[in-house]
Amino acid sequence: MQLTRELPAATVTTSIASTLRVPGTMPSLPWPKRGSAELMIEGLGRLGGSGGGGAEPIGSVAKVMTAYVILKEHPLSGEDEGPTLTVTAADVADYHARIPSGQSLVPVVAGERLTERDALEALMLPSANNIAHQLAVWDAGSEAAFVDKMNAAADELGLKDTRYTDPSGFLPTTVSTAADQVILARAALKMPVFATIVELREATIPVAGRIRNYNDLLGVEGVFGIKTGSTDEAGGNLVFAARLKVGSRTLIVVGAVFNQPGANTPEQLAAVNTVVRRLLVAVRHTVKEYTLLAADRAGEVRTAWGATAAVSPAEALKVVGWPGLAVPVRVVTDAPGARVGAGQVVGSVEAAGRRVDLRTDTATAQPSLWWRLTRRP
Numbered sequence: 001m002q003l004t005r006e007l008p009a010a011t012v013t014t015s016i017a018s019t020l021r022v023p024g025t026m027p028s029l030p031w032p033k034r035g036s037a038e039l040m041i042e043g044l045g046r047l048g049g050s051g052g053g054g055a056e057p058i059g060s061v062a063k064v065m066t067a068y069v070i071l072k073e074h075p076l077s078g079e080d081e082g083p084t085l086t087v088t089a090a091d092v093a094d095y096h097a098r099i100p101s102g103q104s105l106v107p108v109v110a111g112e113r114l115t116e117r118d119a120l121e122a123l124m125l126p127s128a129n130n131i132a133h134q135l136a137v138w139d140a141g142s143e144a145a146f147v148d149k150m151n152a153a154a155d156e157l158g159l160k161d162t163r164y165t166d167p168s169g170f171l172p173t174t175v176s177t178a179a180d181q182v183i184l185a186r187a188a189l190k191m192p193v194f195a196t197i198v199e200l201r202e203a204t205i206p207v208a209g210r211i212r213n214y215n216d217l218l219g220v221e222g223v224f225g226i227k228t229g230s231t232d233e234a235g236g237n238l239v240f241a242a243r244l245k246v247g248s249r250t251l252i253v254v255g256a257v258f259n260q261p262g263a264n265t266p267e268q269l270a271a272v273n274t275v276v277r278r279l280l281v282a283v284r285h286t287v288k289e290y291t292l293l294a295a296d297r298a299g300e301v302r303t304a305w306g307a308t309a310a311v312s313p314a315e316a317l318k319v320v321g322w323p324g325l326a327v328p329v330r331v332v333t334d335a336p337g338a339r340v341g342a343g344q345v346v347g348s349v350e351a352a353g354r355r356v357d358l359r360t361d362t363a364t365a366q367p368s369l370w371w372r373l374t375r376r377p
Helices: 059-073 089-101 116-124 129-140 143-157 178-189 192-198 265-286 369-374
Strands: 011-014 019-021 036-041 045-050 084-086 113-115 202-205 209-212 223-231 235-246 249-260 288-293 299-302 308-313 317-321 326-328 330-333 345-351 354-360
Touching: 011 330, 011 345, 036 178, 036 265, 059 116, 059 129, 059 143, 059 178, 059 192, 059 223, 059 235, 084 116, 084 129, 089 129, 113 116, 116 129, 116 192, 116 202, 129 143, 143 178, 178 192, 178 223, 178 235, 178 249, 192 223, 223 265, 235 265, 249 265, 288 345, 308 345, 317 345, 317 354
Parallel strands: none
Antiparallel strands: 011 299, 019 326, 036 045, 036 249, 084 113, 202 209, 223 235, 235 249, 288 317, 299 308, 308 354, 330 345, 345 354
């Protein structure tokens, strides 16, 4: 009877932790000496940041929230133009009132009809403060009511160090941080129409005609948005998104560099662009494919009679990331049966979308006759 009894299944155990770090030390990135910065990669996590002394004026970067609120309240899809805004005498007066202070504007005339998409293009490309005001009044009835919506959206997104006091960012009392604006940028990029508009180099709208995107980094180091901002109080600012090719994968880098020095807008934007370019070059050299788990012994199979066989990944588990990145790991083990052969798949290990089989290095020894005759139930 003992010899004819079915043998119990072996067990599989591993020493693979639920979180592993990419080996090595994260290299220092060329963070700006002044101001602040923040970098993250979608699907991987935060690369780091600098500064962080508190909220500062952000200039026209505030228009990212203006566009975000407008698209939440009045969604567009595909190539939809959306509802029409008619320029009023009050809008024309607002435009003329802003000219002496040197604000970014697009010309308007009474009776002019702009679609929602036209208005968003004027808002995000040449950074028209008068269109920010017009959109606010169109949506909420007054600029003050719209600013309340902006701050409510900031609270909803968890922007703890952000306060809006106008829809254009011209007022120095509109403040935020690089970290907060990266959170907002990620949310806004999930709106396909927003992502399409910020990547435009130019567009054509009524009256103003051809308008150009002020973001001179478009196409440089994979940059495809998002928004510039500059005032005397804010300095040079840029919230940006860039595509990063690593092997067969295309990653999205989202970042912000704020409060860069300069005597005027061209100098300020040139300064912030220099910092962003250096950061993206460093990111390209840092974010690569790394071995997270070598093809070495990572566990064992043990039979009921005490025979063992080492278990190892069939090949090295490699992930895209950077040195020091913590990566969640999922290990699945299979019921291997009583006797286990060499090279038998007994489970898998998965991280960052990569999966590798776990296999035995050798076969397990057979049970002895004595063990089979004397084993207990």
